[in-house]
Amino acid sequence: MNAAAHPSTATARIAMEDLCQTYWPPVYAFVRRQGIPRTDAEDATQAFFLHLLNSDFVQTADRDRGRFRSFLLKSVSNYLKADYRKQTATKRGGAVEIFSLDFDAGEKQYNAEASESVTPEQLFERRWALTLLQNTVNQLRSEYADRNHLKLFDALEAHVNQNAARLPYAELCDTLGMTEDAIKQAARRLKLRYREILRTEIANTVDSKDDIDDELRQLMNALSG
Template structure:
């Protein structure tokens, strides 16, 4: 059970220094309006970041593995080529809610028209090597929660990747690698004295490094969440909700 991020200090927007991530709504706009190279890169990032939530949702709604895999491909193709990408905008609210409802509508249409021949338009968005990692039991009543949990995981991963890039730029990967697991789950953080021996730091220095890493991770995570919301939305409220669904059993 993931509980670490729920213990973070959710700092007010005015104090967050993390740069606005090029994700979510930013990527949607780039995919729709950018030049060919930028548009392709944005589409690839969108698919990479959010197909696990889509696949998980379909599995929880009762699709078997193959159907969920097919419909994930089909939905992403439809979203990109069939108009969904051009209809969505930040003003419509949370990207999470928009995609989840669009997916439910898509599955309803699919089951009403089971004789369709075209599947996925020849494009592959899902890595078969990753599929089993995201399998979940069929739980239609909890499908929304499964989707939101996988969505939250995607944002946590993006935030951690951005934090890692910070440490790489400063040639401090040894510090990041030692603290990473403890940032996600505090119970996995080794004693400060042990970390100090590994990094050749005093316990006070380690304590300061942990404090800074947690603060920066929280900043990155809040920025990622804000990037999926409509303008003027309450990012802290959304973040608290997503951290709560990460904690369900």
């Protein structure tokens, strides 16, 4: 993890806070899949991150693997086993909120993905992968918006992941005012930039660039399972 590079500095804590803020949805989904009611799960999620950030989280991370995904899953699993009700100060409203989290969205995602056949660990892995991919798309969209190319992005976004609803390039010519060849070139640039951002996002959660490809494979496996 990049956050482990400077374990004794404020920079490391800020980096870890950013990761927690970004990747809380899989934690919430994991907690809910344990059968914990929604309101208790919200408190437990907030309390878990408070516990994590106040502990020696950097020193306890798995340095051999260095993957924040694996570390976070192991940490929340251990946290729940250690009587989370006691650690959360138990009362609704008594837990300290360190992040502003959209639990309505988290609950909606949970209800859409949870099923009796899915284990908490599988749900965590799937929600992690989906969160990472959505963060990648959001960043890419922001870049195109900054260049006043949002219309182009919206027209070609479905081509990034080969969405079945994507329109053929030829049908986009009139909408975009571009030739088919120009649209194909724009789509190639979009896909290339998407892959660059995705790899950077993954790099922020692993300890070594050598782990990026393997981590990417595991994420894709989580989505296909």
